[in-house]
Amino acid sequence: MAPDPTADARDLFDRGHAALAANDFAEAVECFARAIALRPDVAAAYRARARAYVQLNRRTDALADLERAVRLKPDDPAAFAERAELLFRQKAYADAIADCDKVLSLDAGWAAATGLRAQCHAALGDTEKALADFAAALEHDPDHAAEYYLARATLWLDSAQHTHCVVDCTAALNLIPDHAGALRTRGLAYRELGDLDAAEADLSDAVRLEPASTLTRLALATVRVAARRFAEARADCDEVIRRAPNLPAPYLVRGGARQSLGDLDGAIADFTDAARLATAAPTPLRLRAGVHATRGDYAAAIRDLLEALKRNARDAESLNQLAWILATAPDDTVRNGEQAKECATRACELTGWLTPESLDTLAAAFAECGQFEQAVNWQERALAIAPPELLDEYAARWELYRARKPYRMA
Secondary structure, rough: OOOOOHHHHHHHHHHHHHHOOOOOOOHHHHHHHHHHOOOOOOOOHHHOOOOHHHHHHOHHHHHHHHHHHHHHHHOOOHHHHHHHHHHHHOOHHHHHHHHHHHHHHHOOHHHHHHHHHHHHHOOOHHHHHHHHHHHHHHHHOOHHHHHHHHHHHHHHHHHHHHHHHHHHHHHHHHOOOOHHHHHHHHHHHHHHHHHHHHHHHHHHHHHHHHOOOOHHHHHHHHHHHHHHOOHHHHHHHHHHHHHHOOOHHHHHHHHHHHHHHOOOOHHHHHHHHHHOOOOOHHHHHHHHHHHHHHHHOOHHHHHHHHHHHHHHHOHHHHHHHHHHHHOOOOOOOOHHHHHHHHHHHHHHHOOOOOOOHHHHHHHHHHOOEEEOHHHHHHHHHHHOOOHHHHHHHHHHHHHHHOOOOOOOOO
């Protein structure tokens, strides 16, 4: 009897699906490849092999198979949907949107495509389209509502709409109470809203559910720093660094905690490590300069700030910090009023003349130059936009300049 390629291909196809179910992805690829060799015109075989390729992290091969599948069966929305999902993972958002559009043109009721398209629009920063798609997906695909709530919550968080973020995370948690991602996202929103107790509770629960997540534990550390619980924040960062020693962020957070605990040597060591790991970032050097200034080593602080500005000449915070030292250091050999004015003016320009700290520094620089009328004027502008916690300090300097006296750091 002559061999039956179709029957043999069907048998190999079934064996491939059995291998997929057993998580034997290499065997699945082999079976589907042999099936395709016998019947290269069957789109489903390419789609199935693409799923195995994805599990083997061979995404280029998976995309090639899905391309063949859509060419063989251009009226099949499933092939476009699977390719859209893979393109989304590859961050090819515009291409994923095009495939979602194709899915919906073939089957308007394919709600999952609407949800995926919403996430693509959100990733591209098109908030209006993303929100419209999320609303439609929530209405028509309730089985995946928790996923859509969390994706929309992430969009709200990125858009600084923190109250909306909390609402959507809570909706997701009502559906899946132990959803670590929703707890982490809501915790971050609570942190931005200033509700540190709620933020710590959510992030602690998320760490309990995902103890290996360095991102979550680091977020918890930042909340504990904000709550002035520095020893606990330091312990959190210790664990993050143990798990991910090459990330600069935990060294920055731990350095700040150590500085607040009075461990200045430890703070300098952490900021030095962060500067080594983030070779283009000015922040570690700026923070280390702050520790040097606390110790009264203004020359070392200035060296760090100049190095920070080599990394980024437009870093307004480094410019402001340098100007402050040049204008107010108690060491006569360090101060340079004209340079302080130059740096402070540049910091004000970079911040649109809207940052009270930069205006306050510019006033101090004018005072150091003996130009007290200008110092009073700039200090009044700083006072006009200063937050409540800085009003007394700024007012005291305003009185000092009215008395024609410069300001000196303690």
